Amino acid sequence: MSITLLGTSHISPKSAARVHNEILSGKYDVIAIELDRARLEQLFSQDKRKVSFFALVRAVGVSGAVFAKLGHWVQQHLGGRIGIQPGEEMRQAVLAASKKELKLALIDQPIHITLRKFSTAFTLKEKIRVFLSVFRFKKLQFDLRAEPDEAFVTQAIEEMRKVSPALYNVLVEDRNVYMVRKLKKLSEQLPEARILAVVGAGHVLGMTEYLNSSSQDTSA
Numbered sequence: 001m002s003i004t005l006l007g008t009s010h011i012s013p014k015s016a017a018r019v020h021n022e023i024l025s026g027k028y029d030v031i032a033i034e035l036d037r038a039r040l041e042q043l044f045s046q047d048k049r050k051v052s053f054f055a056l057v058r059a060v061g062v063s064g065a066v067f068a069k070l071g072h073w074v075q076q077h078l079g080g081r082i083g084i085q086p087g088e089e090m091r092q093a094v095l096a097a098s099k100k101e102l103k104l105a106l107i108d109q110p111i112h113i114t115l116r117k118f119s120t121a122f123t124l125k126e127k128i129r130v131f132l133s134v135f136r137f138k139k140l141q142f143d144l145r146a147e148p149d150e151a152f153v154t155q156a157i158e159e160m161r162k163v164s165p166a167l168y169n170v171l172v173e174d175r176n177v178y179m180v181r182k183l184k185k186l187s188e189q190l191p192e193a194r195i196l197a198v199v200g201a202g203h204v205l206g207m208t209e210y211l212n213s214s215s216q217d218t219s220a
């Protein structure tokens with residue numbers, strides 16, 4: 001099994017350039033990305049009309065809709081400050097894979113499933129803790145253009161786990177397991193293929209542990 005994880009920042013120009021160059025290096029046969037079909041289509045769509053909040057509520061619940069809208073606003077706000085569209089590194093992965101005529105695999109859990117889990121997983125106490133933690137996070141100083149180092153990512157993930165185990169499970173742990181399952185299945189189908197998985201930096205540690213563990217059952 002030849003699987004390489006490449007951790008990225010969704011709003012870093014350096015991440016976008018690194019992903020593009022790594023894929024063009026010729027070292028890989030398959031490019032797997034942290035997207036599902038709906039998010040891939042949205043990333044390349046010329047139609048930027050927004051889904052209404054009430055339509056989201058009907059599809060994924062109130063909490064899931066609030067999270068989706070808030071997350072979109074935060075990423076657009078941060079990306080606007082440095083002149084990059086959020087998810088540019090994933091777009092570059094798709095373009096580079098196409099240029100090299102490599103197989104592209106979508107490995108993330110469908111977004112509507114993640115948002116539905118978000119709507120049902122939280123207690124009121126956890127929602128309050130998450131809300132308050134946003135203000136603590138805003139005080140952190142870091143360069144948005146740079147890629148966060150491993151220590152920063154580890155600290156951020158641990159903070160999420162402490163503040164809200166439900167948030168951590170829905171956004172990180174469940175998706176780590178899902179993506180590793182997809183990667184293992186892909187590797188079984190293409191045993192000789194060299195696979196590069198482009199995922200957010202916050203997923204790398206957990207996914208690495210699952211990929212290296214023989215005792216953890218992540219098979220479907």
